[in-house]
Amino acid sequence: MTSLWGALAKVPHARRLYSTRRTTVDFSVATVISQERGKPERHHEILEQVVACERLGFDCYWFTEHHFEEYGRPCPELLAATALAMTKRIDIGIAIVVLPWHNPIEVAEQIATLDHLGQGRFRVGVGRGNQPHEFAGFGIPLTEANLRFEESYTIINGLLTNERFSYDGQFWQIPEIELVPKPFTKPLPQFWQPAVSEASIRKIAQKGINGLIGPYLTPYEVLKERYFDVWHQAKSDFGSPDLRLAHNEVVHIAPTDEQAYAEAQDAVMWYVRKASNVWGKQNAAEATPDYAYLAPIIKQFKQLTYDDIVESHAIIGSPETAIEKIKFFDRCGVEELILFAGMGPQLDQAKLMSSLELFGERVIPAFK
Numbered sequence: 001m002t003s004l005w006g007a008l009a010k011v012p013h014a015r016r017l018y019s020t021r022r023t024t025v026d027f028s029v030a031t032v033i034s035q036e037r038g039k040p041e042r043h044h045e046i047l048e049q050v051v052a053c054e055r056l057g058f059d060c061y062w063f064t065e066h067h068f069e070e071y072g073r074p075c076p077e078l079l080a081a082t083a084l085a086m087t088k089r090i091d092i093g094i095a096i097v098v099l100p101w102h103n104p105i106e107v108a109e110q111i112a113t114l115d116h117l118g119q120g121r122f123r124v125g126v127g128r129g130n131q132p133h134e135f136a137g138f139g140i141p142l143t144e145a146n147l148r149f150e151e152s153y154t155i156i157n158g159l160l161t162n163e164r165f166s167y168d169g170q171f172w173q174i175p176e177i178e179l180v181p182k183p184f185t186k187p188l189p190q191f192w193q194p195a196v197s198e199a200s201i202r203k204i205a206q207k208g209i210n211g212l213i214g215p216y217l218t219p220y221e222v223l224k225e226r227y228f229d230v231w232h233q234a235k236s237d238f239g240s241p242d243l244r245l246a247h248n249e250v251v252h253i254a255p256t257d258e259q260a261y262a263e264a265q266d267a268v269m270w271y272v273r274k275a276s277n278v279w280g281k282q283n284a285a286e287a288t289p290d291y292a293y294l295a296p297i298i299k300q301f302k303q304l305t306y307d308d309i310v311e312s313h314a315i316i317g318s319p320e321t322a323i324e325k326i327k328f329f330d331r332c333g334v335e336e337l338i339l340f341a342g343m344g345p346q347l348d349q350a351k352l353m354s355s356l357e358l359f360g361e362r363v364i365p366a367f368k
Contacts, residue, residue: 025367026336028060033073056360060091084118093123100148104155115189125192197293205234210244228332246336250314257317267347319362
């Protein structure tokens, strides 16, 4: 480990090169609500986490959208509305709304309404999705994902920013209509989009959308070279200095490295197996050219051992270990680190809440 972190410590201080906007790292939490079949749902536990995160000084809590599996749950907009009503300071986000599955008029209405509920505290992540079984469940060919996303994003943006708007596309034909209400935040609430390929990173920077950049459970040196550096260059190329870079990282904190290692193991490996099975359905025979970039990510994911993950693919350890690892992301110009804190149902609520408490009390102050 000494040699790895010695090498990472030599990474240039990217913040000075790429941004003059911030001198601290923001911290958020994201959850994929997962539960084994036949056991009680965990929505109330998740809302308990939201309230705790506000008290502990986290900047945002993100809900995810997934369907038809133990891994993840639907209806993030309902949870976001509830969370906004239960809090006063913390931002609440959805990461992500998979646009090809939804009516873009309804999505635009939900965004505007949630933005008013939060008085500007709502963030929305948008994306095209990548899991074949979910597209099959909605009866939408995976090959249409890109075009459907682009049409829906254009419609949503048009409805939110224009007095009246119409659209005539391949999938959607909308007469001239007025969206009511318009967003609380002018001109738009915070939009975010994930990107795990150079092409997608450059595309969202060109559009002026904040970036959820790089896959989690990825070696840190790979994150820097293939994702963070590409993002900073794209921002420079397209003249978008104010766009923000966030990255999602598997995190579990305990008083000692040994305790954190033991507590997180079953949940992390459950998640790795579950996610590998879900993503692995998209094999070479099924994948469209637009998703070919996922093949090496899936292959790497399937080969991970728990020791690999703890060593250089996640933040699992004591508060002191977490602080040292987060310094790498700070040097790379990551402005917001999103803690993927609920990996699987094996990590009970008491341990998860203890991890959040330790992070809020002993890690966040080191970067503020």
